[in-house]
Amino acid sequence: MLTQPKPTDAKVREVVAGLAQARDAQIARVVAMVDDMPDRGQADSLIAPLRGRLAQIRPARPFTVTRLLFSPLDSVIIAGTRWRRGEVGIPRQALSALGNAVQAALPRLAEMLEPDACRVAPDDRRAIATLGGALWSTAAEAMQGMRAPPDWAETSGLKDADFTQLVGVIAAILAEASEIEDLALSRAAPGDAAIRAVLSRTEPRGALAMTTLVSVLLARLPVPSRVLALAAEMPSHARSPATDRAMDHTLASLQASMADGAADNGDATEAAIEAARVASLLTGLEETAHTNPERRRRLEQIRREADALCRRRFDRAMASATSQAAVAVTIEGGDEALGAMEATARDLRRLESAGRRLGSGEHYDALMQSLSAQFRDHTNGLGLADRVRLVEILSGPDEALALLLSQ
Numbered sequence: 207m208l209t210q211p212k213p214t215d216a217k218v219r220e221v222v223a224g225l226a227q228a229r230d231a232q233i234a235r236v237v238a239m240v241d242d243m244p245d246r247g248q249a250d251s252l253i254a255p256l257r258g259r260l261a262q263i264r265p266a267r268p269f270t271v272t273r274l275l276f277s278p279l280d281s282v283i284i285a286g287t288r289w290r291r292g293e294v295g296i297p298r299q300a301l302s303a304l305g306n307a308v309q310a311a312l313p314r315l316a317e318m319l320e321p322d323a324c325r326v327a328p329d330d331r332r333a334i335a336t337l338g339g340a341l342w343s344t345a346a347e348a349m350q351g352m353r354a355p356p357d358w359a360e361t362s363g364l365k366d367a368d369f370t371q372l373v374g375v376i377a378a379i380l381a382e383a384s385e386i387e388d389l390a391l392s393r394a395a396p397g398d399a400a401i402r403a404v405l406s407r408t409e410p411r412g413a414l415a416m417t418t419l420v421s422v423l424l425a426r427l428p429v430p431s432r433v434l435a436l437a438a439e440m441p442s443h444a445r446s447p448a449t450d451r452a453m454d455h456t457l458a459s460l461q462a463s464m465a466d467g468a469a470d471n472g473d474a475t476e477a478a479i480e481a482a483r484v485a486s487l488l489t490g491l492e493e494t495a496h497t498n499p500e501r502r503r504r505l506e507q508i509r510r511e512a513d514a515l516c517r518r519r520f521d522r523a524m525a526s527a528t529s530q531a532a533v534a535v536t537i538e539g540g541d542e543a544l545g546a547m548e549a550t551a552r553d554l555r556r557l558e559s560a561g562r563r564l565g566s567g568e569h570y571d572a573l574m575q576s577l578s579a580q581f582r583d584h585t586n587g588l589g590l591a592d593r594v595r596l597v598e599i600l601s602g603p604d605e606a607l608a609l610l611l612s613q
Contacts, residue, residue, distance in 0.1 A: 281425035286300070304369075374414075417446075474554065488505060551599040
């Protein structure tokens with residue numbers, strides 16, 4: 207286990223406390239400054255408490271070689287305090303030392319990054335795949351048999367044996383990273399043959415590599431039940447059930463994301479995307495948990511937590527829509543306020559759709575009907591066409607047509 211680095215200087219502690227209350231733009235500027243440091247050192251401790259906010263702000267950040275190298279492992283990168291030797295997970299505090307070791311073995315690696323494409327949004331997977339394709343396969347080859355650098359223990363806080371294990375797992379995932387990205391970004395659901403091929407190529411690399419791969423596939427592919435079923439068919443599964451360990455990691459990650467999301471201030475668009483992802487993953491995992499009462503219980507608990515979180519996010523978006531309706535009637539509101547209202551209405555529908563998959567459909571019914579009625583039965587200073595458009599977004603074309611014919 208790694209110990210989370212803590213700022214020891216009073217001034218640093220003061221900055222950490224201040225950042226917790228900072229506006230999004232201020233946090234983005236601090237992150238940019240830290241990203242530009244050649245040696246981040248203790249500065250990383252400034253960012254660590256803000257990772258939940260950063261996931262919502264999504265500032266464009268320089269895609270350093272290290273960040274790009276390890277982006278295929280995002281779903282298994284964890285805090286050092288959660289890391290356990292031999293379990294799924296790459297400790298975040300070791301990434302810098304790992305990245306330096308790879309770059310030392312491949313001095314020209316940084317040149318593979320296009321100068322005009324060094325900044326991408328952290329969720330722009332297509333841009334990441336374009337930038338990372340050649341890097342991942344090159345690094346995977348170079349990492350085979352790599353030994354720990356002399357300063358590994360000092361810079362990472364880990365043993366040389368940990369370096370060997372981590373590098374072996376990372377190389378296994380990077381070797382398949384481009385294929386995984388292609389499958390994840392395809393409009394069609396990945397077929398069994400493609401998933402089986404990735405699993406088969408990774409199986410000879412060992413049990414931990416296999417378990418980590420299954421965890422990554424569960425996070426990236428929209429067919430978790432098929433991933434688990436195909437992994438269970440692998441010859442090594444009887445000796446080392448990768449599916450069970452990957453499921454445990456995935457459930458722990460979902461529970462951690464529920465805890466992180468409980469205090470988030472993210473926008474409704476991101477909330478809807480995350481809720482839909484969680485709903486799909488839960489449904490897929492539930493299909494495989496019939497014979498495991500403990501896992502079924504954990505899934506039920508996560509579903510309840512995800513449902514409650516989605517309802518809270520929906521309520522915030524609902525309050526935003528109501529306040530926007532008040533602004534729209536003012537002279538200052540105008541087209542900009544109307545556009546914001548339409549965007550919020552669309553976000554509400556997305557959240558509603560995802561929320562229904564998690565549960566509590568009646569919660570969304572009542573609130574959506576109330577907001578739609580507000581535009582249907584009261585002018586709110588809006589023209590008929592604008593009201594019809596909003597009702598159509600919120601309640602569908604039949605309600606919008608009824609409003610139009612009633613005038």
